[in-house]
Amino acid sequence: MAKNLTTREEDYSKWYNELVINADLAENSGVRGCMVIKPYGYAIWERMQAELDRMFKETGHQNAYFPLFIPKSYFSKEASHVDGFAKECAVVTHYRLKNAEDGSGVIVDPDAKLEEELIVRPTSETIIWDTYRKWIQSYRDLPLLINQWANVVRWEMRTRLFLRTAEFLWQEGHTAHATKDEAIAEAEQMMNVYADFAENYMAIPVVKGTKTESERFAGALETYCIEALMQDGKALQAGTSHFLGQNFAKAFDVKFATKDGGLEYVWATSWGVSTRLVGALIMTHSDDKGLVLPPNLAPDQVVIVPIYRNDEQFDAVSEVAVALMKDLRSKGIRVKFDNRDTYKPGWKFNEYELKGVPVRIAIGPKDVEKGTVELARRDTLTKEFVKSEEVVEKVISLMDEIQDGLFKRAVDYRTEHTTVVDSYSEFKAVLESKGGFISAHWDGTAETEERIKNETKATIRCIPLDDDNEGGSCIVTGKPSVRKVLFAKAY
């Protein structure tokens, strides 16, 4: 039997780590900062991938694959990009090992030094735009709408499972367009796809907005983002979509012949979400008992646990369980029947609570007699007996009910933890007492933004895209502000 988790109240960060480990989602590996994504954690990522991939394809994108390695010189071509990405990275310098002459093991062969070092991709704009030069000649080649599912590496010093790891899995969209407006529309569209996915699959409410200049992606003219709020009052950037202007087209000389015979640089976007989303999912819904999964992303939506003392009882219970499993599967529900005899029911109950399976059904000999099953909801931790003939319908309606309930709970939490403030002292007090999103006027300068960050650790998460256009005065400098922006401490 697993130990109880540290509670969120006691130590939120410890609770998170214990949950990730105990629920078999991921663990640290023998390689600094790199995690192993365990089967259960990977199954959640696979469900995310499947839905996102469908959404990308429905909006006209195709998948492709570009090299893992990027020649060092490529990073120097886009000036702002190199500072943002080429610094903390994994550098390949040699291509061979050999046995040490003293028999001490294998060593790097000094004769096998690369002429030019290769960088393990931290993001792929440079190698992709180097390729697009060959693919794009004419307006007929546009728009080019490509996505890649890949691993990337950023040499992070402080890592946390899923949230910040040296290697992570992600998708990166890279599109090329004939006009500025079309590229901006694409960047906005993908932000909306991410928001749709976050809210309707992950059950996480998000604020859509743009980043301030200092928080923008290195090389972007505009970064659109979706920002979510975790249960400890800290924000998490859940996805970004960048309008890159003609920066990469100019850096890699990608021009196209226009319909009327001209020659112009191409307009670009890029957009991505990563395995970080698994961290966001955990931190939004889970409780002190363990993971809580929204049905739309749960690898198993229902688990059936048999209760029995002897073979005869097992046979009787199994018959009912297998029939129920088939019925549920025929309705598209993902069901597991855990008939392992190596673990007791109590152990299994605990296990599936920890793993956040939305609905648990227990069937014992008495249930078979009475024609009922015991149904437990993970989200509310409530139990009830349901008549066998009503179980399928009940489960189907519960899938929506649980999905909607989790979303609503997260919206309520966010509403309670979003505060409008009018002064810097109030700002600091709210940040200290309950955290969350703080909506406040800001004078639009990087200096003020930096000062607030240094003094409070809060950053501007985004300039929301809602319709608030009310002007005011900056809470720090008193200078005019065109609209309120959203601050928070963030992951």
Added chain:
Amino acid sequence: MAKNLTTREEDYSKWYNELVINADLAENSGVRGCMVIKPYGYAIWERMQAELDRMFKETGHQNAYFPLFIPKSYFSKEASHVDGFAKECAVVTHYRLKNAEDGSGVIVDPDAKLEEELIVRPTSETIIWDTYRKWIQSYRDLPLLINQWANVVRWEMRTRLFLRTAEFLWQEGHTAHATKDEAIAEAEQMMNVYADFAENYMAIPVVKGTKTESERFAGALETYCIEALMQDGKALQAGTSHFLGQNFAKAFDVKFATKDGGLEYVWATSWGVSTRLVGALIMTHSDDKGLVLPPNLAPDQVVIVPIYRNDEQFDAVSEVAVALMKDLRSKGIRVKFDNRDTYKPGWKFNEYELKGVPVRIAIGPKDVEKGTVELARRDTLTKEFVKSEEVVEKVISLMDEIQDGLFKRAVDYRTEHTTVVDSYSEFKAVLESKGGFISAHWDGTAETEERIKNETKATIRCIPLDDDNEGGSCIVTGKPSVRKVLFAKAY
């Protein structure tokens, strides 16, 4: 309009490269030996992945993800493995770049040298078995049936698109078992899964067998393989499945408590197929006009091309085309309606011939009048007019007919190019004149195998698992042989 391809007759190797490039499957990148897999090539790989992933899951496997990097010392732990894999590889030695003081660009920061070098995985046995030590304690943790979809890097000197590239995509299964028999059964099962996939999806007949000791995977006790024959008479290893014994368990100290209280080393298998399969698919079925795809793996099974001279005709033709597309899609057929006005029908015909779309349907104003469509098969390059009301049924039956036809054609080719020989001179003559598989007696020694390889470039592709147990004399040494084995020149 694209140029004609070099013919297979003229230069098979050149034909292959031109086909890969012209059919938009892949191309070389700016990084030595690394390819870019273009959307159309990647779509074929995605179809392969989807079917294989389903087959792996149906046989009880789960996906997970392990680190890209492997500490150098891990490779030294399994003696035979290090010689096979840790030599030609990408070595990460540093984790930071910085701006050069002379302003010449970014350079590797000498202060950011790793304590231990990291190898970009050429295969993941070592890092996975280092992890399994933590996952496996008891017989209840077994069997452990894991698969990973990943990129791997082997520093190949001579590369060819899909067939041999420095970075490639693959899946690698890594399983752990309580008994030797169970591990062997798993290795055999996965060879059979690969054979099933090759024959029923790729339409490629394969010979199942085991490798000789010198051709085995580094660290394996037995390597099972499937071997296919390409149109130039050369063999291609299309998938391997390894029984690893307790080698990795011993190297990484992975023991389990048995049911009766003992403590034993775990038994292992690993198995993989890669993007190399795309190369095999191309070389098995394609012709001098371009790619020929089996319907089961074609991203588009049917393409509809409208023929028109004005808007009115386009509207009339489109109405019929869209209705047909919907009908076919409702039957599960993957259909594309190419209504681009930027390309002419002739250009499109050429394009889809080059890209190997199994069925092309052309609809013009006369067809609308007559209630017919023109249907062209890619495999036979034949055309016929079909009544509109019969098209759907015709296409559905054609999917099976084309799939089966391609398989049969490949089987016939292989039959014609498999020769049983009784002497070394005959062996050489056949190898010279028509190539293909050569079945011959061999004395079972590595010396003879090596001599044949040096003198003829032919290797033992496998010891087939068929029921031929007829003894004889080695064609080279005359020594006794227990059964014939299969030789060929190979990719």
